[in-house]
Amino acid sequence: MTDTTASPSEAQAAPADLPRNPPQRALPLNRELAGVWANDRGIWGQITSVSHTTLGLRFMATALVFFAIGGILAMLIRAQLATPDGAFLDTELYNQIFTMHGSIMMFLFAIPMLEGLGIWLLPKMLGTRDMAFPRLTALGYWCYLFGGLIMLTALLFGVAPRDGWFMYTPLSSSAYSPGINADVWLLGVTFVEISAVAAAVEITVTILRQRAPGMKLTEMPLFAWYMLGTSAMMLVGFPPLIAASVLLELERAFDWPFFDPLRGGDPLLWQHLFWLFGHPEVYIIFLPAAGALSTIIPVMCRTRILGYGAIVAAVLGLVFLSFGLWVHHMFTVGIPHMALAFFSAASVLVAVPTAVQVFAWIGTMWKGRPELHLPMYHILGFFLTFVLGGLTGVMLAIVPFNWQAHDTAFVTAHLHYVLIGGFVFPMMAAITYWMPLVTGKARVRGVGEAAFWVILIGFHGTFFVMHLTGLLGMPRRIDVYPDNPEWIWLNLTSSFFGFVMTIGFAMFALDMLLQVTLGTRARRDPWRAPTLDWAMPLPAPSFNFSSLPTARHLDRPASEVMLELACGDGALPGAPRGQREFLVTSVGAARPDHVAHLPGNTSLPFALSSSIGVFVLLVLWQLYLLAGMALVPVAVLIWVWGRGLAPRGPLQPIEIAPGVTLPVHHQARQSLGQSGLVAFLVANAALFASVLFGLAFLSVVTQGPAPPPAMIDTSRIAWATGLIAGAQLLGMALSRGGAPVWAALGLCANAVALIALLAGIVPVLDDPTAHARDALRAAMAAYVGLHLLVACGMAAFVLDQYRRGEITEQIRGAWAPWRLWQDFTSITTLVTILALIAQKGGA
Amino acid sequence: MKWLWWVLAGPTLWAVVFVAVYSAHGAVCAPIPGPEGLTTGARLLLIGIWILGVVAFWPLLRAVPTGTGRAARLPRWGAWIGFFATVFTLFPVVFTTSC
Structure with missing residues (x-):
């Protein structure tokens, strides 16, 4: 083997399949790595952690807490609607509760849950030790937590947003929504979106630059393809919402009339910007869940996925098409016929790539031997629910039907079929599938299966009849309906089954609790899976792999690969330099390029997100001068953040395998930081384009003074x-x-x-x-x-x-x-x- | 990375044709808003842009890497996805819409 030392250009030529490292004893190797990668002890250790395992789990745990809170709010809504003259909630509180229910579920549960799954799982599945930017992961988590807490606190104080989760203007403008309720939403959601953009940047870079040597783009696990599509959509899809929120906040705070038709503004501009985010958001939520399905179904059916290439093509098609659908949320606002025609056709067309995936999954089950473990229950629940939701989606894509059903309970039923079918069921499958990797324990049988049936019956009992309620004309978001006796029994049925579904989710939580507390020790690779995420001890260690997988470790049963990696057979074994290290590879063929040194545990992300939180609160309290001053510590902390990237000690090339040495990232031609900045600039360009779109829209389309x-x-x-x-x-x-x-x-x-x-x-x-x-x-x-x-x-x-x-x-x-x-x-x-x-x- | 560009070429071309048709529609409708705004000439212009867009897929479909295996299939499928999306989503626009 020739020595491929030192220079980045030579490093390009490093072979994907590297020579074997001499075998070492697994336990000392493990201890050496644990000493470098472990979190600090105690509460402080939790604050300073930058580990993707810790933060990914924390994202998901926090999201599940928000899911429970959002669920409780849903039950309050159902209690109110159970009778036509419900006096359970007054109108003001009802408005706040349904707004917070939608906002929590979309912004504080679904998005962070998928971010958490990606952050926790991707490094394990791709054969690396952490995400590209660990401190950014931590910053994202704290921004999410603080933003969510601001919104929840507002609910406790009775000043929560009350204009619906899509905050339409002029209802949300200061004339019709005085007070800080709408500001809480605008600032809180924008604060939380920092975490979404941060996650999108690092997920993109991690997938493109950190795959195990030899794991080509065309051969990486499907979950990574789905997450790559998701993160690309997040980079382009979230900035329009951020732009819209900032503009509306400027209007409310300083009377800049972007959405005021009397002064040349246009409420439709808000709708365009919101749905430019809002519709891709549905696919942003669905794609990671579909990625989990594409991973779990072949394992449960003891076969390989059918139509890998077709699924990847379908994902790419969805990524593009999903940005051509947003106007179908606005069919009733009086837009030109051309837009109606195009967006109706595009909305129908999007069913094709979705169907390609569904048929690929069904085909995989057909050719395999399905085993009915608990994840498979939830997958079958997904099929039933999501396909029904997809069919009503095609109905709503047809303009005349949409005009009839718009803003009725039919749409509420459709979106719950799509979101619970397309996200919650797959997430429950994912949780039950990967739980042994989290806890190291096997589940206690019985409760989980019962929970599934209760949730399934409760869900369809709640929402299937809601289609009928909507077709009978019941609008969304009303709190009483004394003049419509024909809706009474349907609403009572929905409310009854809503509580049944809640009991089901409580049983699901109990099942998890039982696994954590009473579960027996799980055997390694319990599902006999082919992916690298199972080629590690249970529960997963903070560094994932004692040595990093290379081409010869791919596409083999995880149980076989596990021992080889534990004994240092792969690249970059242990942590002999006392630093957190992983390999950075090329985008297409995943050839080793350089070694990245990562920062260790630090409180900087916590401090920075706290400073941003202070700024947000000061703006919320309309103390604008102080808010401006609060940006000084933010700038200082960002400066300190940059200084933390300086090299520590001399930069010697690192031998990753016998005879193969690579430079460290400070000397690399294309470092992870540069790739991350490119991804961030894509999001920034989308933000700029959104504002330009606004200018063009107001100049050309708006018929104001x-x-x-x-x-x-x-x-x-x-x-x-x-x-x-x-x-x-x-x-x-x-x-x-x-x-x-x-x-x-x-x-x-x-x-x-x-x-x-x-x-x-x-x-x-x-x-x-x-x-x-x-x-x-x-x-x-x-x-x-x-x-x-x-x-x-x-x-x-x-x-x-x-x-x-x-x-x-x-x-x-x-x-x-x-x-x-x-x-x-x-x-x-x-x-x-x-x-x-x-x-x-x-x- | 070049491979990824090939995969994305078809959908990107679809997006470009969409923008072109939408912009042209806006331009021809701006002087006379309302159903009578889209004159025969204007409609022919829209149809012309759409046909140009569809025809633009011809060189892409010819130039896209051939061969077997996933690495060759995906760029080809990407091009076909873009082609069918262009035909299907813009057909009703150029033939049935008014201003």
Whole structure:
């Protein structure tokens, strides 16, 4: 075997299947790794943990607690609707409860649950030791927890949001929703979305760059394909919601009239932006669940999945098509016929890739020998429920039917069939399947099976009749119906079975509790699965693998591979350097590229999310000056975060297998950090595109009053634009440099652009409270200003790295991230300036 | 990475044709909103863009890597998915809609 030492270019040629490492004793290897990867002790250890196993489980556990809370709220709704004149809740509280039920289930249960599953499972399944950015995982968790707690606390104090989980304007505008109720939703959800974008970034990078050597993209487990599709959708789908929430909060706080039709705004802009997120959201929720199904079904049927390629193609088709469906939520708002035709056709078409997957699963069961273990019960429950939900989805895609059923209980029934069928049943299958890997214990038989039947009967009893209630004309979200006796028995039936379903979920929780407390020790690889997640001791250790799997360990029974890996046969055995390490591989063929050193346990994510939480609370209390000041510690902590990435000690190439050495990530040409920044910039571009879409929508589609005539100081705009353009082009050139003076000049160029924006462009903008288009221009100027400020910060950070001697000939430090950011900032700045000038000219 | 681009080429082309048809519809309808806005010429323009989009799949379907095995199949399927999505979702738009 030739030595493939040192340089990144040579490392590209490192073979995917690596030579065997000499066998070692498993126990000392295990102890060495545990010493490096374990959490610190006690409560502090929980706060500082950055382990994907700990945080993934914590995400899921927290999501299940929120699921229980959301379920209790659902029971309050059903209690109210059980009789036509229900006096159980007053209207105000009822509104808050159904809004919180939907918001909790969508934002605090479903999304975090899938994030948790991905964070916990992907490194195990792909054959690595952690996610790409462990501190980001922790930051995401704390943001999720704090955002969720803010929303829950508001409910306890009676100031929870009350405008429905999609917060339509003008109902949610300050004229019709005074008080902080709507602000709680807008700020709380945006806070929680930090965690979703963070998870999407690291899931994307982990799947593309951390697969076991030799695990080609075309051969990786289907779950990873599903999660890759999901994370891509999250990167593009969540920014429109973030943009919409920020705009609405600006309207409520500062009277910038984005959605006010009297001042050139349009409530439909909110609907477009919300559903641009909201419909892909359904697939974001469904795809990971489908990934779990594609993993579990072949194992339960003792066969291989049928139609791997067709399923991957279906996933890709769904990812694209799901962004072409959002208007089917708006068929009744008076949109052009063209949109009706296209979105109806696209909504019908999306049934095709969904059906491809369902047929692939049925075919897999057909060719295999299904064994009726508990996960399989839930899978069969999924088939029944989800297919029914899919069929009513096709009904709702047909425009004339949609017009009849819109905003009735029929839609409520449909969405519960899709979401409980397409997410909750598969998640219950996933939980029961992977529980032994979590607890190391086998389940106690009996309660789980009974829970399944009670849930299934309760669910269909609740929601099947709700289709009829809707077809009889009962609207969603009403709290009394004294004049409609024809709905009484149907509602009473739904309420009765709703409580049955709740009992079922309580039994499911009991089953889990019994497994944790009374379960006997599970044998290793209890399902005889072929995936790497079972090729480890039970419960899974914090480092997953004593040595990392390579090509020869793939596609073999986990029980066979387990012992080889435990004895150091794979790559990078143990932790001889006392650092957390894993392999980074190439995107397509998964060839070893370099070794990444990870940061250890730290309280930084907790501190940063707490600082963001303080900012959110101050905005909520309308203390805007203090909120601005609260951003200072946020900026300082982000700076400290960056400094934590500095190399510790000399950077020697690392031997990952006999004769194969790789550089560490500081010397890599394409580090994980760069890949992560690219993913983040995709999300950022989607945010920018959403705001541009808003500007185009208000300019072209909205039929409101024209903006007041503006006096354009052309000479002032001309010099400012020229200065900004020149400074940005200079900044782009300088960020490619490699000397401190270039960084200093880059800092100056960005500062000049920022000053030119503030002195030359901002003063000629019209009063943002006068007209919606003026408000959007001001918002875009603020977006650009923020990006220029960050570009200044990144140039300054590079300078600081020179000062501390962290940039050498071999180590490029933060040059590459700064270049990426600078390019993005320059492009968005120039596009914004052009848009502002064009708008100004057309105004 | 190149392989992934091939896989995504078909759906991406569908998205491009969708944007083109939608933009053209907006442009031809802007002067005269209402059912009479879509003149025969305007409809022919929409149909022309749609046919151009469909025809654009021809070189893609020809250029997409051939061969057997999953790595070759997926880009081919991606191209066909884009093709059928373009035909199916834009057909009613160009033939039946008004302004």
